[in-house]
Amino acid sequence: MTILRRTLLAGAAAVTALGMATAAGAQDDKTKVGFVFVGPVGDGGWTYEHNQGRLAVEEEFGDQVETVFVENVAEGPDSERVMTQMALNGADLIFTTSFGYMDPTINVAKKFPDVKFEHATGYKTAENVSTYSARFYEGRAIQGLIAGSMTESNIIGYIGSFPIPEVIRGINSAYIQAKKVNPDVQFKIVWVYTWFDPAKEADAAKVLIEQGADVVLQHTDSTAPQAAAQTAGGVYTFGQASDMYEYAPEPRISSIIDNWAPYYIERTKAVMDGTWESVSRWDGIAEGMVGIGEITSAVPDDVKAAALEMKDKIASGEMHPFTGPLKKQDGSDWLAEGETADDGTLAGMNFYVEGIEGEIPQ
Amino acid sequence: MDLSQINPILLVASLMVAATPILLAAIGELVVERAGVLNLGVEGMMITGAICGFAVAVETGSPWLGFLAAAIGGAALSFLFVILTQFALANQVASGLALTLFGLGLSSLLGQSYVGIKPPPTPDLHIPLLSDIPILGPVVFSHDLILYLGIAIVAGVWALLKFTRAGLIMRAVGENHDAAHALGYKVVRIRVMAILFGGACAGLGGAYISLVRVPQWTEGMTAGVGWIALALVVFASWKPWRVLLGAYLFGGITVLQLNLQAAGVAIPVEYLAMSPYVITIVVLVILSADKSRAPGSLGRIFHATS
Numbered sequence: 001m002t003i004l005r006r007t008l009l010a011g012a013a014a015v016t017a018l019g020m021a022t023a024a025g026a027q028d029d030k031t032k033v034g035f036v037f038v039g040p041v042g043d044g045g046w047t048y049e050h051n052q053g054r055l056a057v058e059e060e061f062g063d064q065v066e067t068v069f070v071e072n073v074a075e076g077p078d079s080e081r082v083m084t085q086m087a088l089n090g091a092d093l094i095f096t097t098s099f100g101y102m103d104p105t106i107n108v109a110k111k112f113p114d115v116k117f118e119h120a121t122g123y124k125t126a127e128n129v130s131t132y133s134a135r136f137y138e139g140r141a142i143q144g145l146i147a148g149s150m151t152e153s154n155i156i157g158y159i160g161s162f163p164i165p166e167v168i169r170g171i172n173s174a175y176i177q178a179k180k181v182n183p184d185v186q187f188k189i190v191w192v193y194t195w196f197d198p199a200k201e202a203d204a205a206k207v208l209i210e211q212g213a214d215v216v217l218q219h220t221d222s223t224a225p226q227a228a229a230q231t232a233g234g235v236y237t238f239g240q241a242s243d244m245y246e247y248a249p250e251p252r253i254s255s256i257i258d259n260w261a262p263y264y265i266e267r268t269k270a271v272m273d274g275t276w277e278s279v280s281r282w283d284g285i286a287e288g289m290v291g292i293g294e295i296t297s298a299v300p301d302d303v304k305a306a307a308l309e310m311k312d313k314i315a316s317g318e319m320h321p322f323t324g325p326l327k328k329q330d331g332s333d334w335l336a337e338g339e340t341a342d343d344g345t346l347a348g349m350n351f352y353v354e355g356i357e358g359e360i361p362q
Numbered sequence: 363m364d365l366s367q368i369n370p371i372l373l374v375a376s377l378m379v380a381a382t383p384i385l386l387a388a389i390g391e392l393v394v395e396r397a398g399v400l401n402l403g404v405e406g407m408m409i410t411g412a413i414c415g416f417a418v419a420v421e422t423g424s425p426w427l428g429f430l431a432a433a434i435g436g437a438a439l440s441f442l443f444v445i446l447t448q449f450a451l452a453n454q455v456a457s458g459l460a461l462t463l464f465g466l467g468l469s470s471l472l473g474q475s476y477v478g479i480k481p482p483p484t485p486d487l488h489i490p491l492l493s494d495i496p497i498l499g500p501v502v503f504s505h506d507l508i509l510y511l512g513i514a515i516v517a518g519v520w521a522l523l524k525f526t527r528a529g530l531i532m533r534a535v536g537e538n539h540d541a542a543h544a545l546g547y548k549v550v551r552i553r554v555m556a557i558l559f560g561g562a563c564a565g566l567g568g569a570y571i572s573l574v575r576v577p578q579w580t581e582g583m584t585a586g587v588g589w590i591a592l593a594l595v596v597f598a599s600w601k602p603w604r605v606l607l608g609a610y611l612f613g614g615i616t617v618l619q620l621n622l623q624a625a626g627v628a629i630p631v632e633y634l635a636m637s638p639y640v641i642t643i644v645v646l647v648i649l650s651a652d653k654s655r656a657p658g659s660l661g662r663i664f665h666a667t668s
Contacts, residue, residue: 173602190624203380203620211367211368359628361630
């Protein structure tokens with residue numbers, strides 16, 4: 001069936017490309033901005049927020065820009081074709097919004113030196129390739145604090161997507177804070193190897209709940225784990241990438257909200273003005289790229305106050321989620337007392353901190 | 363590692379739930395293919411069923427009306443395939459792929475206002491006596507109706523193909539449509555019915571995901587299950603009980619591997635993650651050593667004058 005599926009995807013890309021070509025022919029003086037999405041824009045999570053950013057660009061510049069997007073693009077070679085097609089159709093700036101688009105973005109960028117590329121959450125740059133990401137781990141620290149305080153079974157479930165630094169960073173950050181407020185806390189981590197598959201995400205949430213977790217953190221894109229937690233009852237969750245407020249006040253008790261709009265507007269402006277340069281942007285709560293969704297009434301006031309205090313401290317730079325003394329999982333020293341992690345280590349993080357059980361898949 | 367954290371009763375119960383969408387879609391496609399038609403639009407029909415069922419269940423408050431609507435929605439979409447392939451004599455592969463693309467688009471359009479809504483719960487059956495048997499009761503006799511319907515359809519299709527004249531005629535149409543036509547059987551009519559049945563089953567399977575397994579509506583939520591169902595039909599050598607076995611193996615190992623991960627079993631996660639695919643294929647390939655083959659007219663266009 002692989003061959004057939006490829007044909008299907010090729011067909012999908014061709015149909016989209018056709019639409020884009022027609023649009024491009026009509027107006028050539030516009031700045032054209034392309035977006036490559038890993039899931040559907042209606043996923044209610046990650047891709048939804050990137051699409052909100054796209055809409056904000058349209059809103060900001062009106063007639064001066066034209067945006068195009070292709071959703072449900074598989075990571076890997078298929079994405080390369082979609083990007084190539086976008087570039088051929090006259091895109092001036094292309095945002096590729098998933099980690100797995102890293103090498104394809106670099107490859108396509110080589111072929112189109114005049115097109116600017118922006119790759120989300122990766123670490124490879126080139127003259128015409130920037131990277132951008134948000135310091136989600138700052139939000140994860142706050143989640144960890146709330147989760148550690150809320151759990152009664154002392155088991156926190158964590159649905160991981162792929163074992164890449166971004167996800168591992170989130171697990172570590174949440175664990176460190178959860179452990180601080182609740183020394184008995186245990187993390188159960190399940191890897192589902194997908195960013196978006198509601199049925200599988202729901203299964204993973206159910207399994208974690210069956211095995212005793214009463215707080216479930218997710219690093220996947222759909223709201224399915226929220227629905228599973230709601231059905232199970234007595235389980236708390238956090239909105240991931242988007243507010244997921246439709247599941248408040250329970251199970252969703254807070255959320256991490258990605259706000260890409262300011263960055264997308266800034267970079268589009270830079271292309272229009274001809275001032276675009278390759279950068280590696282990594283913004284957090286302070287810059288507003290990471291937002292913390294409303295902490296609901298299910299959370300006791302003192303926990304809520306502590307969480308908001310932590311948010312303010314992170315925003316002001318007073319606190320860093322990775323501050324020593326910290327050891328790695330194998331017991332070796334990582335950060336000395338008072339020392340904070342540097343961005344290089346964080347960007348390539350491939351180890352758990354001390355206390356987390358299990359191995360990271362290699 | 364602590365295997366005692368895995369509750370075998372919950373495990374078996376949830377594997378049956380996980381397997382049902384694939385089972386429903388695959389048994390429908392099996393009938394379609396036995397009648398000699400290759401419909402690659404399973405994914406599109408499933409997702410259409412998922413939203414039709416979800417929308418109607420939310421509007422009426424009745425999950426059963428939802429499932430009915432899902433079957434009708436899936437069948438309605440497959441009717442498009444009927445027009446294309448049975449009357450306009452279009453290529454089946456291309457039409458099926460188009461059907462999937464169309465279904466995915468249509469479903470996100472229909473689903474615009476249903477994101478984040480909670481559907482009415484689908485009640486689990488409580489059969490007096492049977493459901494109260496220790497262990498076996500909660501595992502086997504305490505699910506929702508649709509799950510049993512899936513198994514009943516498999517049994518029905520098996521009986522139809524094996525024992526009835528209607529099944530024999532359908533197989534004849536699938537094996538050699540020219541010969542069946544020469545004998546006076548209505549090839550097109552039989553195929554139309556098979557395709558509509560396949561569409562209805564796929565629609566039910568889709569609604570099972572949106573109403574029971576997840577339960578919510580999200581765009582693209584079937585996420586490739588339809589393709590797995592298609593592959594399953596081939597690996598099950600077009601035999602109903604093997605489809606059941608394959609679906610339960612696949613669903614079961616999917617749930618089991620998540621359980622093993624959560625319990626911290628020392629098997630590398632990569633192997634666990636690929637195990638549902640590998641084990642299902644290996645088992646069914648071993649079973650298919652009895653030289654079963656595809657229906658003779660599978661995917662070929664039939665026209666009475668040729």
